[in-house]
Amino acid sequence: MKYLEIIVKLRKxxxxxxxxxxxxEKQFGVSIPQLMSLQYLxxxxxxxxxxxxxxxxxxxxxxxxxxxxxxxxxxxxVARLRNPRDRRATFITLTAKGAELLKDPxxxxxxxxxxxxxxxxxxxxxSLNMHIDLLVQIMDADDLDASPIITTKxxxxx
Amino acid sequence: MKYLEIIVKLRKxxxxxxxxxxxxEKQFGVSIPQLMSLQYLxxxxxxxxxxxxxxxxxxxxxxxxxxxxxxxxxxxxVARLRNPRDRRATFITLTAKGAELLKDPxxxxxxxxxxxxxxxxxxxxxSLNMHIDLLVQIMDADDLDASPIITTKxxxxx
DNA sequence: AAAAAATAGTTCCTATAGAAACTAAATAAG
DNA sequence: CTTATTTAGTTTCTATAGGAACTATTTTTT
Numbered sequence: 001m002k003y004l005e006i007i008v009k010l011r012k013x014x015x016x017x018x019x020x021x022x023x024x025e026k027q028f029g030v031s032i033p034q035l036m037s038l039q040y041l042x043x044x045x046x047x048x049x050x051x052x053x054x055x056x057x058x059x060x061x062x063x064x065x066x067x068x069x070x071x072x073x074x075x076x077x078v079a080r081l082r083n084p085r086d087r088r089a090t091f092i093t094l095t096a097k098g099a100e101l102l103k104d105p106x107x108x109x110x111x112x113x114x115x116x117x118x119x120x121x122x123x124x125x126x127s128l129n130m131h132i133d134l135l136v137q138i139m140d141a142d143d144l145d146a147s148p149i150i151t152t153k154x155x156x157x158x
Numbered sequence: 159m160k161y162l163e164i165i166v167k168l169r170k171x172x173x174x175x176x177x178x179x180x181x182x183e184k185q186f187g188v189s190i191p192q193l194m195s196l197q198y199l200x201x202x203x204x205x206x207x208x209x210x211x212x213x214x215x216x217x218x219x220x221x222x223x224x225x226x227x228x229x230x231x232x233x234x235x236v237a238r239l240r241n242p243r244d245r246r247a248t249f250i251t252l253t254a255k256g257a258e259l260l261k262d263p264x265x266x267x268x269x270x271x272x273x274x275x276x277x278x279x280x281x282x283x284x285s286l287n288m289h290i291d292l293l294v295q296i297m298d299a300d301d302l303d304a305s306p307i308i309t310t311k312x313x314x315x316x
Numbered sequence: 317a318a319a320a321a322a323t324a325g326t327t328c329c330t331a332t333a334g335a336a337a338c339t340a341a342a343t344a345a346g
Numbered sequence: 347c348t349t350a351t352t353t354a355g356t357t358t359c360t361a362t363a364g365g366a367a368c369t370a371t372t373t374t375t376t
Contacts, residue, residue, distance in 0.1 A: 003267075003268045003271045003272055003275075004268075005287070006271065006287075006290065007175075007190075007194075007267075007271075009290050009291070009294055010171065010175065010290070011216075011217070012217065012294050012297075013168065013293060013294055013297050014172050014175070014363095015217055015363085015364095016294075016297040017165075017168065017172070017297065018332090018362095018363060018364070019363095019364080021331090021332090021364095022331090022363085022364060022365075025330090025331080026365085031331065031332080032165070033331090033332070033333095034331095036165075050354080050355095051354075051355060052353095052354065052355085055355095058169075059169070059170065059173055060173075060332090060333075060334085061333065061334045061335075062334095062354080062355065062356085063333080063334065063335080063336090063355090063356075063357080063358090063359095064332065064333050064334065065355090066355060066356055066357085067331080067332075067333090067356095068331090068332080069355095070356095071330095071331075086341080086342070086353095086354080087340075087341055087342080087354095088340065088341045088342065088353065088354040088355070089341090089353090089354055089355075090354090090355085109161075109165075110161045110162075113161045113164065113165075113296065113297075114161055116295075116296040117161075117296070127289065128289050128292060128293070129163070129164075131285065131286055131289035131290075132164065132167050132168070132289070132293070133167070134286060135171060135286070135290070136167055136170050136171055136174075137274075138271065138274040138275070139170075139171050139174040139175065139271075172333095173333085173334095176332095176333060176334070176362090177333095177334080179361090179362090180333085180334060180335075180361090183360090183361080184335085189361065189362080191361090191362070191363095192361095208324080208325095209324075209325060210323095210324065210325085213325095218362090218363075218364085219363065219364045219365075220324080220325060220326085220364095221325090221326075221327080221328090221329095221363085221364070221365080221366095222362060222363050222364065223325085224325060224326055224327085225326095225361080225362075225363090226361085226362080227325095228326095229360095229361075244323095244324080244371080244372070245324095245370075245371055245372080246323065246324040246325070246370065246371045246372065247323090247324055247325080247371090248324090248325085
């Protein structure tokens with residue numbers, strides 16, 4: 001049954017990402033979701049964004065995002081600014097400490113991935129990307145209903 | 159940067175699996191890891207296995223496995239049998255209630271996956287499987303160190 | 317045989333993840 | 347203008363996930 005094989009394999013991938021996040025967190029004090037939040041802020045105007053913007057970028061539930069922001073704030077990597085235009089919302093801003101961490105970010109997963117990807121030809125990387133996209137479509141019911149599976153031609157392209 | 163794109167996409171997949179597990183849990187009272195544990199037990203001799211065997215099958219940390227077993231026991235879907243040969247270990251056994259749930263298991267994710275996979279040709283499914291395997295290798299450092307990346311010929315086969 | 321080391325599983329801790337309820341504020345409707 | 351609805355974010359809850367410490371038991375070493 002392909003279904004179970006795929007799930008088992010995907011769980012392997014999930015586990016390796018979790019393990020890597022744990023290692024990074026132990027070594028640098030920030031997890032992958034926290035790091036991605038910091039990076040997102042560093043790319044915004046004035047290094048600030050609302051919790052909703054972060055939530056949308058990371059595609060997380062509001063309560064999860066709230067927890068991540070709280071932990072980042074506790075580590076002084078982000079701070080809060082009031083939004084004069086909307087009292088319901090506050091801005092989350094990158095602190096100098098947060099910016100400094102991004103100067104020399106934990107890159108173990110990036111290095112590992114890049115090293116492995118470098119061993120593949122551009123065509124293989126493209127093909128891998130395409131299959132990941134296919135997987136995203138297969139797993140994501142709403143998107144699939146909205147758009148057809150990418151065609152044979154696109155998959156087969158090399 | 160391919161690294162970040164891949165991580166973002168994989169997080170999408172992870173999220174859809176988490177969402178599906180939540181839905182299944184709400185509808186049937188068991189999550190995907192719990193369900194996989196029940197299914198594993200149903201395939202063992204006498205419908206029983208040690209926590210370590212379950213742990214190895216699901217590739218989980220012992221503490222996580224312990225929590226899952228406790229929750230299954232609380233729902234009366236599994237029970238514990240003493241192991242006379244080794245007082246450190248107990249057997250986890252499928253209960254009749256657990257077996258009954260497996261007669262009509264939650265199959266929403268399976269159905270969705272199968273329906274989508276059925277739209278692909280066998281060659282595409284094979285290619286997808288191969289790329290998932292490649293991804294498993296890329297993400298899993300230990301295995302990669304132990305064995306080379308699958309070769310171009312294998313990837314390109316269609 | 318006794319001591320040391322390893323093992324099976326639990327407990328305690330932290331973080332992520334999502335659902336539901338909640339509060340304060342903003343927006344829309346009447 | 348008042349009321350109803352929606353929105354932004356927090357809190358509370360549950361489950362998964364992993365690391366470290368722990369306890370009881372088994373195995374290995376001395």
